[in-house]
Amino acid sequence: MGRLDGKVALISGGARGMGESEARLFAQEGAAVVIGDILDEAGEAVAAYIANAGGRCYYTHLDVREESDWQAAVAAAVSRFGMLNVLVNNAGIGSSSSPIHEEPVEVWDRTMDVNVKGVFLGAKTAIPAMRQAGGGSIINISSQLGIVAVPYNGAAYQTSKGAVRIFTKAAALQYAGDGIRVNSVHPGPVVTEMTRAGRDDPERYAMMLSRIPMGRYGEPDEVAHAVLYLASDESSFVTGSEVVVDGGWTAQ
Ligand SMILES: NC(=O)c1ccc[n+]([C@@H]2O[C@H](COP(=O)([O-])OP(=O)(O)OC[C@H]3O[C@@H](n4cnc5c(N)ncnc54)[C@H](O)[C@@H]3O)[C@@H](O)[C@H]2O)c1
Known part of the structure; x- marks a missing residue:
């Protein structure tokens, strides 16, 4: 089961x-999965890996800034697998990580557009497809930086993740x-990949580790397991909540 x-x-x-990680874990746990990305080759490879392991997975090109790409991705889930329950x-x-007074407007706009x-x-x-399915679960990936700020990371990123946090609560209601x-x-x-440059810079890496109470970075699977809980019926009374998976960062 x-x-x-x-x-x-x-x-x-x-x-x-x-x-x-989430796609692999979801497929292992019995879900049919549609993955969307702009990295088509890598996305096709993930779908093929999951299918070879006996799971059901379909890759579709999805630039999250494009409404028509989203419509195609939701349509693919419904036509291939019958419905949509989880996003x-x-x-x-x-x-x-530019200071605000030097941040190019294009960087700000791009960050807001994607995130x-x-x-x-x-x-x-x-949501219309989920209503048709009789309900569903949406999990929005924010960040510890959507709850607390730091001076050494771009304000655009932190603002975007704070927006995701409150959008989640508005949608839940x-x-x-x-x-x-x-x-x-x-x-x-x-x-x-997102943190590779920071981990490759010894000074930056040491600074980051010193701020994480557990003294290490998390692994993708450690986040995927929290997402799995929210996707499953085990979390049937959980909505509008924020699940922190941060090695203790926001406890400080
Ligand atoms: N890695 C961290 O330390 C960390 C911490 C907190 C939150 N997050 C968040 O977790 C999420 C996943 O990040 P990750 O660390 O796995 O990074 P990643 O860069 O490895 O993966 C992000 C994926 O999003 C895709 N993507 C980027 N722009 C896109 C677009 N316009 N349309 C569709 N797909 C697009 C990328 O191609 C990539 O496959 C992100 O929302 C990130 O902000 C990451």
């Missing part, structure tokens, strides 16, 4: 990192009566 038996999930940014808004980008508009468009497109639960997950530093 899988914890997601009978469910159909759509995961944005599923071609690598935490999204890839993981995982795709995201880091921003520069905030992308989450809105995902929810907007998935709007759709509680439809049986659609909406929660945010707040990872601390995790070993993925």
